[in-house]
Amino acid sequence: MARQMETRALALLCLALLRGVSAISGGTDDGAERWGYVQVRPKAHLFWWYYRSPQRVSSPGKPWPTVLWLQGGPGSSGVGLGNFLEVGPLDGSLKPRNSTWLQKADLIFVDNPVGTGYSYVEDDALLVTTDGEAAADLATLLRELVTKELPTLQSSPLFLVAESYGGKYAATLGVSLARAVRAGELKLTLGGVALGDSWISPEDFALSYGPLLLQVSRLDSNGADNASKKAQVIRQHIAARQFKLAQYALSSMLTSIVANSGHVDVYNFLLDTGMDPVAVPAMTLPPAYSAYLGSKAAKASVGDSIRDIMNGAIKQKLKIIPKDVVWEEQSYTxxxxxxxxxxxxxxxxxxxxxxxxxxxxxxxxxxxxxQNVIIDLIVQYLIEVTS
Structure with a gap:
């Protein structure tokens, strides 16, 4: 019976692809989970995965919320990392997680932008090149979910929750949704936006990184001065809107900081790189900088484990992932x-x-x-613009 169901699912997938339909989906018999692809542009496919909370209780006065989780990177998989390694119902060993956010909300994970995780493009020329393009694809996905796949979203307040570079996605998507709702083009309640260690102000991060590490004794004064000088170069490039040069300057600054700090772990300044056995990058660092991070043996085991699961048991469960799509936790493309x-x-x-x-x-x-060096600056900014 299981083999017949799998054969039927594959046949439906092939038929859908041949007909050029915009979406294909699957799910559990009880409706507790749904997943699928939405063709957000011709030959560009976003993968999503929805979980309905077993604690779901909704009333007119207090509708049950839905959280859309947006992973950083750019190019890190929310369906894999955010889901199984952070807030989803199962952990990286596919065992129930006691602390899952599913206890308080329905959850949607998406591999965003196209080309990330299970999401794919049929031509690399279709990859997004701006945060705005990524937001447009996500908005197209949500329109499909609201009108066809998950009509409960029409009455469930949607919260965009993001970490790291995902904060840029959340901000741009939030604006896109808010405009569409205000214009009457989308029936959706935007409950709020949550930005975790968000990369929405790279300049502030660059200027503050050296001083913070000096304060916690991970850099001496010479190392901090060197970092601050390189941060000024980043600032100048951003002011001149030379963003690619600013990114190269960021790589140079981070490489210098790692060398002068004894290889500080950028995700935990109490540790050195490679000391945290469960760390998974929240925001992917520039490849040129990553080469200087030292031993990654401890982290590699975690990456290998989730990679095996996503390309093995999970891919088999979902049944609609194309054979030539290989899941990676991070897409450098x-x-x-x-x-x-x-x-x-x-x-x-x-x-x-x-x-x-x-x-x-x-x-x-x-x-x-x-990224926590910019949080106080962002909070202060939010206070100022709302006062």
Whole structure:
């Protein structure tokens, strides 16, 4: 029976592809999970996965919320990392997670942008090159989900929750959705936007990184001065809108910091690189910089494990993943396609969301030094624009 069902699913997939339909989906018999592809542009396919909370209780006065999780990178898989290694119902060993966010909300994970994780393009020329293009694809996905796949989204407040570079996606997508709702083009309630260790102000990060590491004794004064000088170069490039040069300058600054700090772990300044056995990059660092990170043996085992699961048991469960799509936790093809947008700030988008009355929350880990240096600046900014 299982083999017959699998054969039928594959046949339906082939038939759908031959007919050029815009979406194909699957799910569990009880409706607790749904997943699928949406063709957001011709030959560009976004993969999504929805979980309905077993605690779901909704009333007119208090509708049950839905969280759309947006992973960073750019090019890191939300369906794999955010789902199984962070907030989904199962952990990286496919065992129930007691702390899952599913206890408080329905969850949607998406491999965004196209080319990430299970999402794919039939031509690399179709990869997004700007945050705005990524937001447009996500908006197309949500329109499909609201009208066809998940009509409960029409009455469930949607919260965009992001980490790292995903914060840029959340800000741009949030603005796109808010505009569409205000124009009457989309029946959806945007409950709020949450930005975790968000990369929405790269300039502030660059200027603050050296001083923070000096304060926690991971850099001496010479190392901090060197970092600050390189940060000024980044600032100049951003001011001149030379964003690709700013990204190269960022790589140079980070490489220098790692060398002068004894290889500080950018996700936990209490540790050195390779000491944390469960760390998975929240924001992918430039390849040129990553070469200087030292031993990754401890992290590699985690990456290999989730990679095996996603290309094995999970791919078999979902049944609709094309055979030639190989899941990776990080797509450098996607990363490089966004190279010209990587250092662009998204503060104005946050300002616009606040002007619409959309709640914006900023959260961060206390020892994640790669981005927590800008949190106080962002909070102060939010206070100023709302006062």
């Amino acid at each position: 996607v990363y490089n396609a966004l190279i010209n947008d990587f250092m662009k700030p998204r503060i104005q988008e946050v300002d616009e969301l606040l002007s619409y009355g959309v709640d914006v929350t900023v959260y961060n880990g206390q020892v994640t030094d790669i």
